[in-house]
Amino acid sequence: MSWRMSASLQPLFIGSDKPRYRPMAAWLETQHSDCYNFAMTRQALRCDLCAVRDQAACAALDIRERHALAKLGHHRALRRGETVFAAGDDNAIAATLTKGVLKISSFDEDGTEHIVSLVHPAGFAGELFTPLVHHDVVALTDCELCVFPREHYEQALERFPELGRALLRRSSQDLLDTRSLLAAVTSRRAGQRVTGFLLAMGHAANGVECHPANEFDMVLTRGEVASLLGLTIETVSRQLSKLERDGVIRRRGARGIQLVNAGQLRTLASSGRT
Numbered sequence: 001m002s003w004r005m006s007a008s009l010q011p012l013f014i015g016s017d018k019p020r021y022r023p024m025a026a027w028l029e030t031q032h033s034d035c036y037n038f039a040m041t042r043q044a045l046r047c048d049l050c051a052v053r054d055q056a057a058c059a060a061l062d063i064r065e066r067h068a069l070a071k072l073g074h075h076r077a078l079r080r081g082e083t084v085f086a087a088g089d090d091n092a093i094a095a096t097l098t099k100g101v102l103k104i105s106s107f108d109e110d111g112t113e114h115i116v117s118l119v120h121p122a123g124f125a126g127e128l129f130t131p132l133v134h135h136d137v138v139a140l141t142d143c144e145l146c147v148f149p150r151e152h153y154e155q156a157l158e159r160f161p162e163l164g165r166a167l168l169r170r171s172s173q174d175l176l177d178t179r180s181l182l183a184a185v186t187s188r189r190a191g192q193r194v195t196g197f198l199l200a201m202g203h204a205a206n207g208v209e210c211h212p213a214n215e216f217d218m219v220l221t222r223g224e225v226a227s228l229l230g231l232t233i234e235t236v237s238r239q240l241s242k243l244e245r246d247g248v249i250r251r252r253g254a255r256g257i258q259l260v261n262a263g264q265l266r267t268l269a270s271s272g273r274t
Helices: 024-030 063-070 150-159 161-187 190-206 222-229 233-245 262-271
Strands: 009-014 074-078 083-085 093-099 102-107 113-119 136-139 143-149 215-217 249-252 256-259
Touching: 063 150, 063 161, 083 093, 093 150, 143 150, 150 161, 190 215, 190 222, 190 233, 190 256, 190 262, 222 233, 233 249
Parallel strands: none
Antiparallel strands: 009 113, 074 143, 083 136, 093 143, 102 113, 102 136, 215 256, 249 256
């Protein structure tokens, strides 16, 4: 069984003492932040220049409908570590990620962060039809988004039924991915977990089901990967080193991963023989 990383539930538990930034949703209401004026930095949407225009939910719309939707939103760039939403805030915006990776997380009573989802390009970020935000959404990398006022986006779903159906299809796929990932993390051997995770990241980087990207960057630290997979950092390191020695992957720099033999990686993810 193969599985891919998407905007689905992923049981990663890590401690976090990183600073938390003012959410973008608050910027929408106040039109300013501590760093710069929100109204001056947002830009009109250009669907013809969008890298995910054929993969995002809005791809279900025709040119006229897409142009009407674009008028409701704007382009937004975020630096790594900046917050899109903060749990408990008014639910003011919805967004489509066009570049980078977002994490969706919550914090327990002890202040431990629980990352429950990763959003990759073409993924939807936001909670529709609810007044308050339930999770923090933070940029793991430098990101770009198409941002819409939530109420306007909900009205667009009624105006353009194909957009709603596209979001429903994406949500259904995310649910399937969640079940596959949870089954993989709880029942597989260490080798299967690591190889399956690499395949998931490769598929997320490529944006297609048929094959993973040849190269991609690991957006999670090794400690975060270990927590996600229920392993120790040492076990993850050993598994990655063995895969590299066997010619299955090649590590490039601090975060780069090249899949030298994706077919063998897929076999190992199924059999667990690493």
